[in-house]
Amino acid sequence: MQTCRCLPANIPVAPIFRQSRRCYARGVPAAAAISVDRLVVNRGGRRVLDEITFDVAPGEIVGLIGPNGAGKTTTLAVLSTLLAPDAGEVRIAGHDLRRAPQAVRRSIGRVPQETALYPTLTGRENAAFFARVGGARAADARRAAAAALEQIGLAARADERTAVYSGGMQRRLSLACGLLGAPPVLLLDEPTVGVDPQSYESIVAAIRAHAKGGAGLLYSTHNMEEAEQLCDRVVLIDRGRVVATGAPGHLIRGALPGLLIDVVTDEALPRGWLGDLAGAREIAALAATGRTAPHGIAARAALEDVALAPRVLELAARERTVLDFRVHRPSLHDAFLTLTGRAPRD
Amino acid sequence: MLTSLGVIVAKDLKLLLRDRAALLFLTIAPIVVMSVAGFSLAPLYGADTDERITYDLPIVDEDGGELATQIEDALRGDESLEVRRVASRAEALELVRGKKAGSALVIPAGTRDALAAGRPARLVLYTDPVRFLDRINMTLRVAKARDVLADAERARIVAQLEEQRANVKAQLEELDATVQRVRENLATMRREAGEERERAAGAIDAELNRLQADVSREVDARIKEVVAQVDAAVAARVGALQQPARAYLDELATTRREFEAWFAELQRLAARRADRIPDPPAFPEPPPELERAIEEPPAPIELPVNVELRILPPLRAALDALDALAVGDVDVQVPQLELPQAVIPAASLGVEEISIDGGPTEINPFDQNVPGFSVTFMLLGMLFAVALGLLDERDWGTFDRVRALPVPMLSIVVGKLASRLTVGVLQMTVLFAVGFALFRVSLGPQPWALLLPILGIVFAGTALGLLAAAIAPSRDAVVPVGSIAILTMAAVGGCWWPIDLEPEWMRSIALAFPTTWAMDAFNDLMLRGRRAEAVYESVAMLFAHGAVYLAIGLALFRRRYSRA
Numbered sequence: 001m002q003t004c005r006c007l008p009a010n011i012p013v014a015p016i017f018r019q020s021r022r023c024y025a026r027g028v029p030a031a032a033a034i035s036v037d038r039l040v041v042n043r044g045g046r047r048v049l050d051e052i053t054f055d056v057a058p059g060e061i062v063g064l065i066g067p068n069g070a071g072k073t074t075t076l077a078v079l080s081t082l083l084a085p086d087a088g089e090v091r092i093a094g095h096d097l098r099r100a101p102q103a104v105r106r107s108i109g110r111v112p113q114e115t116a117l118y119p120t121l122t123g124r125e126n127a128a129f130f131a132r133v134g135g136a137r138a139a140d141a142r143r144a145a146a147a148a149l150e151q152i153g154l155a156a157r158a159d160e161r162t163a164v165y166s167g168g169m170q171r172r173l174s175l176a177c178g179l180l181g182a183p184p185v186l187l188l189d190e191p192t193v194g195v196d197p198q199s200y201e202s203i204v205a206a207i208r209a210h211a212k213g214g215a216g217l218l219y220s221t222h223n224m225e226e227a228e229q230l231c232d233r234v235v236l237i238d239r240g241r242v243v244a245t246g247a248p249g250h251l252i253r254g255a256l257p258g259l260l261i262d263v264v265t266d267e268a269l270p271r272g273w274l275g276d277l278a279g280a281r282e283i284a285a286l287a288a289t290g291r292t293a294p295h296g297i298a299a300r301a302a303l304e305d306v307a308l309a310p311r312v313l314e315l316a317a318r319e320r321t322v323l324d325f326r327v328h329r330p331s332l333h334d335a336f337l338t339l340t341g342r343a344p345r346d
Numbered sequence: 347m348l349t350s351l352g353v354i355v356a357k358d359l360k361l362l363l364r365d366r367a368a369l370l371f372l373t374i375a376p377i378v379v380m381s382v383a384g385f386s387l388a389p390l391y392g393a394d395t396d397e398r399i400t401y402d403l404p405i406v407d408e409d410g411g412e413l414a415t416q417i418e419d420a421l422r423g424d425e426s427l428e429v430r431r432v433a434s435r436a437e438a439l440e441l442v443r444g445k446k447a448g449s450a451l452v453i454p455a456g457t458r459d460a461l462a463a464g465r466p467a468r469l470v471l472y473t474d475p476v477r478f479l480d481r482i483n484m485t486l487r488v489a490k491a492r493d494v495l496a497d498a499e500r501a502r503i504v505a506q507l508e509e510q511r512a513n514v515k516a517q518l519e520e521l522d523a524t525v526q527r528v529r530e531n532l533a534t535m536r537r538e539a540g541e542e543r544e545r546a547a548g549a550i551d552a553e554l555n556r557l558q559a560d561v562s563r564e565v566d567a568r569i570k571e572v573v574a575q576v577d578a579a580v581a582a583r584v585g586a587l588q589q590p591a592r593a594y595l596d597e598l599a600t601t602r603r604e605f606e607a608w609f610a611e612l613q614r615l616a617a618r619r620a621d622r623i624p625d626p627p628a629f630p631e632p633p634p635e636l637e638r639a640i641e642e643p644p645a646p647i648e649l650p651v652n653v654e655l656r657i658l659p660p661l662r663a664a665l666d667a668l669d670a671l672a673v674g675d676v677d678v679q680v681p682q683l684e685l686p687q688a689v690i691p692a693a694s695l696g697v698e699e700i701s702i703d704g705g706p707t708e709i710n711p712f713d714q715n716v717p718g719f720s721v722t723f724m725l726l727g728m729l730f731a732v733a734l735g736l737l738d739e740r741d742w743g744t745f746d747r748v749r750a751l752p753v754p755m756l757s758i759v760v761g762k763l764a765s766r767l768t769v770g771v772l773q774m775t776v777l778f779a780v781g782f783a784l785f786r787v788s789l790g791p792q793p794w795a796l797l798l799p800i801l802g803i804v805f806a807g808t809a810l811g812l813l814a815a816a817i818a819p820s821r822d823a824v825v826p827v828g829s830i831a832i833l834t835m836a837a838v839g840g841c842w843w844p845i846d847l848e849p850e851w852m853r854s855i856a857l858a859f860p861t862t863w864a865m866d867a868f869n870d871l872m873l874r875g876r877r878a879e880a881v882y883e884s885v886a887m888l889f890a891h892g893a894v895y896l897a898i899g900l901a902l903f904r905r906r907y908s909r910a
Binding site: 115119 | 743746747750
């Protein structure tokens with residue numbers, strides 16, 4: 001297996017990089033793995049992406065988060081060269097997407113939302129095929145396929161048809177195909193949807209290992225907890241626009257400083273139920289959604305200090321019967337909800 | 347249970363009603379196919395298709411007589427025939443080989459002479475075995491024209507026989523009158539001859555009687571004279587014999603007495619044994635006539651008076667013979683019978699059918715069906731393999747995964763098409779091999795040449811699959827629409843039945859389908875037994891179809907799946 005001294009020993013190196021005598025992990029440390037500048041895409045007379053801008057640095061995992069229709073898949077399609085942008089500039093591993101699409105393709109690995117595998121081919125055949133089409137020689141493709149299958153724990157079942165694989169195994173194999181050739185940029189579109197915990201761990205481990213190797217990863221997901229745990233930074237996108245960008249903690253703190261208290265009552269609390277309580281404010285977004293708790297209707301408030309929680313409960317009890325409550329740190333999900341007024345899956 | 351059963355039935359019906367592809371396949375597809383089949387086979391069943399089918403029939407007159415004109419006239423009575431005279435057999439064959447005419451009729455040299463001499467003759471009808479309906483129609487029409495000529499010939503012969511019969515009858519009547527006159531003349535002559543004969547016979551009889559009397563007198567006189575001479579001679583000789591005869595008789599009487607005395611003595615001497623002595627033989631007594639002849643002079647010879655001479659009968663017989671000779675010399679003027687001309691019976695005029703390429707005129711049905719259904723199923727397979735294959739890849743996501751790899755778009759599409767093209771060629775080759783092994787289909791003089799139309803139609807089918815994939819929004823659209831399109835192309839293009847069964851307007855439409863050109867090429871190679879060069883045009887058309895499909899398909903495909 002061909003390796004680069006800049007990368008972990010178990011990550012194969014794409015022949016194209018050997019041929020170009022360039023090492024992306026060493027050669028472009030300061031440059032962005034992905035650079036998107038005022039990207040615009042119009043489809044069907046509608047602006048799908050409206051001047052979105054973000055970067056992904058080498059070795060960084062950036063989450064692309066947004067509700068359905070926000071433009072995540074379109075963004076990934078543009079970065080994958082599957083869709084031509086109408087305006088803006090995109091550079092992948094230093095290559096301009098418009099001017100050097102083939103170089104961009106050589107630089108990316110793509111793990112689509114669907115498994116994107118040939119069901120009647122075996123795992124090994126699938127991986128070898130994509131390696132070959134990616135430009136590897138036959139022997140190199142076989143070795144790269146074997147290494148990728150080993151990496152995601154499918155070596156033992158590599159010669160079975162993928163149609164008989166479980167959903168989690170197919171996801172792992174899909175990731176392995178995206179990792180073939182150790183691309184400097186990896187584009188992942190919800191790669192863990194519907195997978196079992198074992199596969200999830202395997203997938204996440206492989207992703208982290210690849211990022212640790214210096215690749216820049218753009219990770220599209222609905223799962224806020226997953227993004228919060230996995231991503232170094234997130235790009236919150238809604239209605240084709242970037243709402244916020246930053247590290248999950250930073251975003252959370254910016255959107256929701258302090259703590260959150262969720263109060264479950266038998267009936268919805270009226271607007272202004274907190275009154276003039278200092279250090280606490282009602283989170284309208286949650287109330288507006290009319291979310292129901294298992295035993296009642298939940299209301300949310302932001303607290304500057306946990307000591308305010310009893311007072312909040314008291315105010316709630318004046319209006320309705322309090323069934324339950326929870327004081328917690330705000331999550332990325334909460335931040336997203338606060339920033340966009342709707343949940344990622346809306 | 348009944349409730350759940352009803353619910354399930356209702357659900358399935360609802361699913362079906364909302365499945366536009368299934369509904370299309372259930373309704374439109376059979377309607378289209380049955381319409382195509384109905385219109386195609388309408389001429390076969392004799393339906394009125396509001397279109398008169400016209401067959402072009404070149405005629406070559408090698409005989410150089412009026413027979414060709416007569417045949418032309420007989421054929422021109424059929425409005426569905428476009429008869430035209432061409433200069434040579436080679437030109438006519440070229441028209442048929444070039445598919446500008448379905449058949450050609452040749453009137454070989456010497457046909458008229460053979461018929462005139464009562465020898466059978468044959469017209470030669472060159473047919474194209476592939477053009478089944480054309481061949482049958484031409485065979486029937488030429489046979490019908492031949493029958494018209496035969497009827498005319500029979501009528502001419504009958505008229506000639508009638509005329510000759512009338513002539514013979516008149517001559518026989520004249521002969522009969524002549525014979526009657528001869529008979530009457532003969533009767534008159536016989537009567538006159540009889541009378542003459544009677545007169546002659548009377549004269550002859552009188553003359554004969556007179557001659558007979560004269561002769562009788564002369565004969566009597568001569569006889570009496572002779573008798574007198576004989577009497578004298580006899581008397582002389584008897585007189586000379588009487589003395590010795592007397593002496594002998596006397597001596598005989600003496601000897602007898604002496605013997606009787608001796609015998610009496612002997613008996614006495616024998617004494618007692620005298621009775622044992624037999625009686626001595628008795629001496630004969632001299633006859634009294636001898637006694638009288640000796641004693642009396644010889645009597646004169648008595649001659650009959652009037653000796654009758656019978657000389658008449660021979661004379662009458664001679665007269666009868668003269669009568670007969672006289673009647674036979676009658677001069678009769680027999681009319682000269684005119685012999686009728688020999689009537690030559692109408693000789694048979696056959697129609698010899700010859701396949702345009704020298705092969706059998708009847709074809710093996712599998713020669714039509716094996717390529718036809720191979721093309722049909724290849725196209726169906728290609729539609730499903732290419733169009734649905736691409737749509738499957740799109741649905742699986744593998745297509746986008748490959749598109750995102752550093753490989754040219756053209757390689758992605760052409761690579762997929764090339765693999766399908768290979769499979770299609772192998773499929774067709776295997777089907778032809780099976781057809782040859784099981785059904786003994788003809789592979790033509792150059793079996794390798796079949797690869798040309800195979801490559802052409804597989805290429806066109808592959809490109810058509812790409813076009814379908816580029817146009818169809820989903821696999822639900824591909825199956826019914828693609829199936830209808832391919833079944834229609836197969837039916838109209840002559841994959842299921844000979845294309846010449848179809849009406850002219852449908853054959854014109856068929857030129858827009860690759861199936862038509864493929865079948866034309868296969869028919870040329872397999873049925874007509876032609877060589878590879880004969881199918882270059884058809885194969886070129888197949889590749890042209892494929893190129894057009896490919897260009898449009900690629901353009902649409904690029905438009906739909908354009909990349910950065």
